[in-house]
Amino acid sequence: MSLSSQPPAAALVFQTLLTQGPLTRAELGRRTGLSSGAVTKVSTPLLADGWITEMGQPAGERQPGRPATLVAVRPERARFIGVKVTADELIGVAADLTATPLATRRTPLGSRDVGTVVRAIARLVARLADGGGGPAVHSVGVTISGDVDGHTGVVRYSPFLDWRGVRLADLVERATGVPTVIDNDVRALTVAEQWFGSGAGLSSFALVTVGAGIGCGISVGGRLVSGAHGVSGEIGHLPVGGALGSAQVCTCGNTGCVEAIASTQAIVDQAREETGDPGLTLAEAVRLAHSGDEAARAVFTRAGRALGLAIASVANLIGPERIIISGEGVASYDLFADQIRRSFTAQAFGTAAECDLVVRPLPFEAWARGGAAVAAQRLFAPAGAGPQSAS
């Protein structure tokens, strides 16, 4: 955190407008701590280059004398493409500077072979780049689950694709001709929430994703917690399951992990065991539970309790202002919502229980939007600094 890594005044002004604008120059000065001279100095080239624009006076404040113009970011000034890679398809989105989606496309993956996936990404990017006119694509952000090094652009390990040490950013950049960044998919979603979603303006928050995996992005003081050794937010591997009498073995080899109880596959496995039907699907397990089947309900109840204990662990250790629960899994959230809240409240220590729990569905396109947010962030916050708090 040297001074040179602090956002310079121009980035600070731009970030403040991006997350809190439109603002008058005076308010911009107040929120950034910059003098009015400094605000004018850094605004001029941003205006000239079309990154920000003047919008007239704020409503209800028209007074005689010199009008106070509002300054705002021009979201249409740059375009980004976000791509989420899953085990069997690509989801792509073209988005503006504020990561607002302009167009979405999905494409199935015939193979998990690196070359095939890279070529498919390049075709998807080309199609998304073609549509709708607008400015040229500034950069591409590709996200993927697993251990991804955003700094070097290397996928160190992706269990779903069975990739190790893949220089994905370089490969996609060569195939598309567009600057490319990559990141872990949950971290990218957290970046999108931090700048443009439920995390904006908060001192700290966590985003828990429930689905094929159980992931977690953590933001403290406007910065993503990224882990000194590359690992962070592995809420799926907190050993809380023993408290629930679970002896399910996790993919990581341990017993008691949240993921071994509450991931999609774990729920299907347990429901098959409980109902004695080895061919049961997730949809059928959900239907059974909704229809009141005790065995199926018990599986979702246990998953909810494991998630509640894990979320309480995050609150007890980090004390975030808000925890957002999301992911494909929340589609059947009604089946375990009560248990999540109940075991969270019981286990949260003292005032940690005051943490705001928010549940949000997560359309698959939102994952791709995370990639666009990561790409955009490299432009306006090159040092990876988070948004300035409004308070």
Add this chain to the structure above:
Amino acid sequence: MSLSSQPPAAALVFQTLLTQGPLTRAELGRRTGLSSGAVTKVSTPLLADGWITEMGQPAGERQPGRPATLVAVRPERARFIGVKVTADELIGVAADLTATPLATRRTPLGSRDVGTVVRAIARLVARLADGGGGPAVHSVGVTISGDVDGHTGVVRYSPFLDWRGVRLADLVERATGVPTVIDNDVRALTVAEQWFGSGAGLSSFALVTVGAGIGCGISVGGRLVSGAHGVSGEIGHLPVGGALGSAQVCTCGNTGCVEAIASTQAIVDQAREETGDPGLTLAEAVRLAHSGDEAARAVFTRAGRALGLAIASVANLIGPERIIISGEGVASYDLFADQIRRSFTAQAFGTAAECDLVVRPLPFEAWARGGAAVAAQRLFAPAGAGPQSAS
């Protein structure tokens, strides 16, 4: 994190010298990102006021031409007093700017009544302030376990003292006539480690204290994680015990908490149960375990496993560069060291296992030093910003 809360140039120069000095002006400029003109401008008043000093040329670099003088902080420029309040005694230390102890005193507490404790603190501060000459005492830092709000100076809840809503900073300030800050004891220890100990220069670290309670301080990006609702680092209330077949009820009312298995009292309780000796003391339990008694050994083994799982949870969620294990409890660390490492390694996810585990004994005086470090920090880093990373 507004710009105005960033350390101004003078604080930045001072912090850099404090943690990385002595340095030449050129090196100081390089590490702070300031121009040589700016370094000179902010150094001049610091030199004039005796906060920093010039020390001659660096060894082995004497060259013809203009000599490169080293600049260093003068630790003796200011004195601080740190006081740790426990249930039955006060431990006080007088320390210099770098939190190096100059004198130590302990005093028993006859009562936990607020007035009695405040008067005892005032007497202890007066005695420590008298000794040794040197500059007047700049400020006092009082630390205490429990939920302490360092910003408002209020002890919200201290279970050991049975205090609620005590405006301790104001009371001590009035009784001593010296500006006073207060903080949670584990957080204060973490501040001392961050600036002057095993955490200096690290991107992130955690300090786990094992003793009457199981606490944890977490530092990410040079800042202490303090929790949006006042709670953070409550590693003692992670529900990992179920995995170990433990049904011990914690002071918080839950079962499976680390503290219900590994705190001093929990170890004594379990050892009494296992050995059938209701009068067994901790010292006797340690002696029994050392002599090979299976029942006593099993209690320490289970404590070690619970601590290992809890430490792995910190690593999986936050991924710190290093985790320091300390506290009175590590005096019998040989009895559970293996189990801590083994269950940490098994539960740590992927590269999170590369986290550096360090065990350090913690003399009781070190707790008081934490108070001195918190007091000193308010002087040189008023916004609570952490040390600049050297890298």
